[in-house]
Amino acid sequence: MLNKKTVDDINVKGKRVLVRCDFNVPLIDGKITDENRLVAALPTIKKLIADGGKVILCSHLGKPKGEPKPELSLAPVAVRLSELLGQEVKFAADPEVVGPNAKAAVEAMKDGDVILLENTRYRAEETKNGEEFSKELASLCDVFVNDAFGTAHRAHCSNVGVTKYVDTAVVGYLMEKEIAFLGNAVNNPERPFVAILGGSKVSSKISVIDNLIDKVDVLIIGGGMAYTFAKAAGGTVGDSLLEMDYLDYANKMKEKAAAKGVKLLLPVDTTIAAAFPNPIDAEIAVEVVDSKAIPADKMGLDIGPDSQKLFHDKIVDSKTVVWNGPMGVFEVPAFAAGTEAVAQGLVDATAAGAFTIVGGGDSASAVRNLGFPEDGFSHISTGGGASLEFLEGKELLGLKVLD
Numbered sequence: 001m002l003n004k005k006t007v008d009d010i011n012v013k014g015k016r017v018l019v020r021c022d023f024n025v026p027l028i029d030g031k032i033t034d035e036n037r038l039v040a041a042l043p044t045i046k047k048l049i050a051d052g053g054k055v056i057l058c059s060h061l062g063k064p065k066g067e068p069k070p071e072l073s074l075a076p077v078a079v080r081l082s083e084l085l086g087q088e089v090k091f092a093a094d095p096e097v098v099g100p101n102a103k104a105a106v107e108a109m110k111d112g113d114v115i116l117l118e119n120t121r122y123r124a125e126e127t128k129n130g131e132e133f134s135k136e137l138a139s140l141c142d143v144f145v146n147d148a149f150g151t152a153h154r155a156h157c158s159n160v161g162v163t164k165y166v167d168t169a170v171v172g173y174l175m176e177k178e179i180a181f182l183g184n185a186v187n188n189p190e191r192p193f194v195a196i197l198g199g200s201k202v203s204s205k206i207s208v209i210d211n212l213i214d215k216v217d218v219l220i221i222g223g224g225m226a227y228t229f230a231k232a233a234g235g236t237v238g239d240s241l242l243e244m245d246y247l248d249y250a251n252k253m254k255e256k257a258a259a260k261g262v263k264l265l266l267p268v269d270t271t272i273a274a275a276f277p278n279p280i281d282a283e284i285a286v287e288v289v290d291s292k293a294i295p296a297d298k299m300g301l302d303i304g305p306d307s308q309k310l311f312h313d314k315i316v317d318s319k320t321v322v323w324n325g326p327m328g329v330f331e332v333p334a335f336a337a338g339t340e341a342v343a344q345g346l347v348d349a350t351a352a353g354a355f356t357i358v359g360g361g362d363s364a365s366a367v368r369n370l371g372f373p374e375d376g377f378s379h380i381s382t383g384g385g386a387s388l389e390f391l392e393g394k395e396l397l398g399l400k401v402l403d
């Protein structure tokens with residue numbers, strides 16, 4: 001259980017509330033191309049408005065590296081958020097984030113007003129959890145709410161440092177929901193429980209694999225990671241992604257799974273090509289081969305059709321499903337079928353009554369780009385890195401410091 005105070009435990013009438021949101025949305029030429037994180041933040045904001053609070057929103061956007069970068073201003077977010085909320089979200093433009101302009105904007109707020117501060121990473125101290133900027137942020141508010149699940153694994157001024165200087169610091173609805181969904185799946189799963197891991201590297205997911213083997217009934221591994229396992233098992237993987245330093249680790253994980261009675265499912269076949277197509281949707285010659293017999297001059301770029309069926313059917317037979325990481329280079333249409341098959345597996349499992357979670361990051365953008373409906377899954381997380389750390393069994397720093 002969460003064991004933290006949430007926005008439901010407070011009433012902020014007449015109070016200034018600083019809400020750390022995750023408005024780190026993709027922008028192309030100032031246009032927001034995926035607004036899911038904005039939509040996900042609305043319930044908390046609406047609750048605080050309904051209380052009659054003065055709602056001060058803050059977030060980072062991209063990596064401005066400690067200085068104002070106009071292309072990473074949160075101004076477009078204020079515009080779109082106003083439309084989504086049906087109420088003006090005033091943008092407190094200020095290169096210092098908490099400078100004279102932001103302070104004046106807060107000063108002028110009436111109960112129920114909403115303002116958005118400038119990108120917190122315009123300040124170099126933000127990512128260092130520095131004292132000065134933490135204090136400045138705290139000076140704007142009486143109450144702090146953390147609803148930014150996407151940055152919950154980081155200790156920055158706007159989610160950790162600030163809490164030192166505010167008496168009341170609670171969890172928002174989105175954060176609460178993310179933790180409840182992920183926590184339930186991982187710590188209290190209805191069985192069979194299957195986890196699917198993909199993406200490029202074994203090295204970035206070693207602790208996740210290790211931790212999940214202690215919890216799941218079936219662990220499916222696909223994507224670029226799988227070639228290290230194939231090589232470790234004596235296969236040839238050609239030019240595929242390979243981490244030679246992790247061959248022993250791959251074998252150890254196989255042994256651990258066997259000892260625990262966990263089924264470790266790896267691709268049986270793989271879709272290969274000589275190179276990446278250029279442009280990405282260009283015609284390209286592909287072949288399907290045994291996943292342990294990739295010719296020297298070819299690379300594996302997706303799981304093959306037999307693996308797609310194998311993984312899909314295993315997922316559909318499960319009651320709890322957690323997925324993080326694509327099965328192939330899904331950005332290229334010729335290598336998206338594996339990721340699509342897994343996403344379809346989750347959709348079919350959800351329809352059959354299973355509890356299914358898509359970890360954030362690449363898997364979340366993959367299901368959306370491939371056109372899968374949002375309600376085809378029990379939950380699509382808004383946080384890639386944070387959900388991975390959760391799957392590693394780590395405590396989230398941004399959550400630890402709340403009341």
Ligand code: AMP
Nearest residue numbers: 199200201223224300301327328329330
């Ligand atoms: P990660 O950030 O580790 O979750 O990896 C996501 C990336 O892995 C995506 O951009 C995929 O294109 C890439 N990926 C998945 N499978 C492969 C593969 N077989 N070869 C190269 N890259 C892959």
